[in-house]
Amino acid sequence: MGLKMPHSESPPSSSPPQDNDVSLPDAPPLKAEQEADSQSTTTNGQTDGTKSNVNLDNLFDVDSSDEDALNSSAALPTSSPPQSSSSNNNLSSSLPLQAAAAAALPGTAKYTDPQIMTQFYSRLFPFRTLFQWLNHHPVKPSPSFSNREFAFTLSNDAYLRYQSYPTADLLRKDILRLVPSRFEIGPVYTANPRDRKTLRKSTAFRPLAKEVVFDIDLTDYDDIRTCCDKANICHKCWNFVTMSIKVVDAALREDFGFEHIMWVYSGRRGAHAWISDKVAREMDDEKRKALAGYLEVVKGGAQGGKRVNVKRPLHPHLSRSLEVLKPYFQSAILDDQNPFESEKGAERLLSLLPDPALVAALRKKWDAAPNRPSARKWADIDALAATGVSKTLDTKKLQEAKQDILLEYTYPRLDVEVSKKRIHLLKSPFVVHPGTGRVCVPITGNAALNPREVESFDPLSVPTVTELLAQVDAYKSEGNGADVDIMDGFVADGPSRVRKLLDWEKTDLKEYVERFDVFVKRVLRSEARGKRERDEEDGVVNGADGMEF
Numbered sequence: 001m002g003l004k005m006p007h008s009e010s011p012p013s014s015s016p017p018q019d020n021d022v023s024l025p026d027a028p029p030l031k032a033e034q035e036a037d038s039q040s041t042t043t044n045g046q047t048d049g050t051k052s053n054v055n056l057d058n059l060f061d062v063d064s065s066d067e068d069a070l071n072s073s074a075a076l077p078t079s080s081p082p083q084s085s086s087s088n089n090n091l092s093s094s095l096p097l098q099a100a101a102a103a104a105l106p107g108t109a110k111y112t113d114p115q116i117m118t119q120f121y122s123r124l125f126p127f128r129t130l131f132q133w134l135n136h137h138p139v140k141p142s143p144s145f146s147n148r149e150f151a152f153t154l155s156n157d158a159y160l161r162y163q164s165y166p167t168a169d170l171l172r173k174d175i176l177r178l179v180p181s182r183f184e185i186g187p188v189y190t191a192n193p194r195d196r197k198t199l200r201k202s203t204a205f206r207p208l209a210k211e212v213v214f215d216i217d218l219t220d221y222d223d224i225r226t227c228c229d230k231a232n233i234c235h236k237c238w239n240f241v242t243m244s245i246k247v248v249d250a251a252l253r254e255d256f257g258f259e260h261i262m263w264v265y266s267g268r269r270g271a272h273a274w275i276s277d278k279v280a281r282e283m284d285d286e287k288r289k290a291l292a293g294y295l296e297v298v299k300g301g302a303q304g305g306k307r308v309n310v311k312r313p314l315h316p317h318l319s320r321s322l323e324v325l326k327p328y329f330q331s332a333i334l335d336d337q338n339p340f341e342s343e344k345g346a347e348r349l350l351s352l353l354p355d356p357a358l359v360a361a362l363r364k365k366w367d368a369a370p371n372r373p374s375a376r377k378w379a380d381i382d383a384l385a386a387t388g389v390s391k392t393l394d395t396k397k398l399q400e401a402k403q404d405i406l407l408e409y410t411y412p413r414l415d416v417e418v419s420k421k422r423i424h425l426l427k428s429p430f431v432v433h434p435g436t437g438r439v440c441v442p443i444t445g446n447a448a449l450n451p452r453e454v455e456s457f458d459p460l461s462v463p464t465v466t467e468l469l470a471q472v473d474a475y476k477s478e479g480n481g482a483d484v485d486i487m488d489g490f491v492a493d494g495p496s497r498v499r500k501l502l503d504w505e506k507t508d509l510k511e512y513v514e515r516f517d518v519f520v521k522r523v524l525r526s527e528a529r530g531k532r533e534r535d536e537e538d539g540v541v542n543g544a545d546g547m548e549f
């Protein structure tokens with residue numbers, strides 16, 4: 001049960017629509033309906049019925065003071081203290097950070113160097129928060145974590161699938177042993193992924209749950225991206241990602257009722273969405289496909305005909321998207337990308353307009369004025385239409401064509417295959433992109449609450465692994481200088497306590513780890529609330545004296 005969506009009414013992308021119309025599925029059910037439905041679903045991580053001995057509410061700030069520092073007294077360290085005695089840690093505890101950073105100086109930069117990676121995983125990677133996020137409980141390991149697949153890309157490019165770990169500490173130790181250049185997160189299975197070959201029936205091993213994910217990659221914009229190509233990006237084309245996040249995030253929240261949507265920079269030229277709501281994690285592949293279909297509007301390849309074909313009156317999702325995208329169309333598309341200045345771009349624009357007489361008049365005007373910028377050409381359309389250059393002009397049709405063009409140049413282009421199957425693996429947040437060295441940091445854990453995090457995110461200023469290691473080093477030598485009463489490398493933790501700073505707290509990674517932590521706390525809070533409500537419901541249904549809360 002859970003999320004009810006009609007099977008996609010959209011025709012398969014391989015067969016173009018007959019009538020130039022594509023139907024969007026109906027609006028999804030109300031949030032209350034989803035929540036009621038979700039209660040009948042078995043919980044993967046919480047089926048043992050044991051009562052947690054942790055009072056979850058006490059772990060979280062009731063006033064949602066989200067900027068609080070991480071609680072250093074929690075059971076799991078986010079990164080190891082330098083004096084860690086773990087045998088896997090010999091390298092990290094003996095190698096000076098500067099040496100590691102120097103090993104990847106520009107020119108010979110090799111971010112996946114095992115020494116760099118060991119430093120990164122042992123000192124900077126937020127294992128504790130990653131564990132809590134995937135485990136859906138702050139401390140006690142659940143099947144949500146232990147039956148979860150991890151897949152590692154090793155430094156020799158070998159690819160190790162179906163790895164799994166009973167605890168966060170064992171995951172961390174194995175990562176320090178294998179030193180992968182990156183790793184991916186897969187689904188929670190019905191059994192431990194390591195046992196998959198020993199199970200008698202092959203059907204006993206199947207994916208049970210996974211966050212719903214979305215992938216935006218700027219290469220999908222190459223036919224309309226004029227500023228950069230291939231792996232290159234700049235602030236101008238990053239606007240495509242910003243627009244996509246705003247449109248998709250709004251749809252996921254307002255149309256589907258999802259609350260826990262984290263957007264993560266992919267490290268080079270895109271972004272990933274991770275939806276951690278319980279109802280999303282438990283969606284089957286059919287529902288994922290329908291959700292992806294709902295959001296897919298720009299279709300077809302880079303070449304050829306009209307790529308946006310939407311029904312009128314516009315679906316509310318599209319009306320809302322248009323309002324979000326309109327201001328970006330003027331600045332990010334017409335001004336920055338200037339896609340209609342070239343003859344080819346202008347011809348493309350003309351091919352999308354409906355009235356032959358108007359098109360002929362525009363072509364004549366533009367032929368006479370080479371290099372007329374896109375914003376002027378766009379304004380020419382209405383200006384010339386108003387002069388009565390065409391006796392047969394259908395102004396409604398013209399405005400609709402302009403809306404379709406706006407959508408073609410701004411609407412999110414999602415790699416929907418990534419979203420359709422639970423089994424699909426996606427790169428973990430906070431790993432290092434091997435090509436750029438940049439850490440895959442969260443852009444936002446709540447775009448609705450913090451739209452500025454989306455609008456002001458600058459992929460080109462995201463720290464690289466070598467910069468971060470140098471910052472840890474610099475911090476040690478310079479001291480924090482902020483509070484003379486506290487020893488170098490320590491921080492006040494309550495009125496009368498000090499604690500040792502974690503290494504990531506000494507770097508530009510701090511704001512991103514804290515962003516992740518705030519997001520995960522919200523997920524855990526929802527999970528605890530959901531479990532309490534289910535327990536209460538069970539108590540009522542069974543007539544038992546089981547009202548434990």
Ligand code: ZN
Nearest residue numbers: 227228234237
């Ligand atoms: Zn660019």
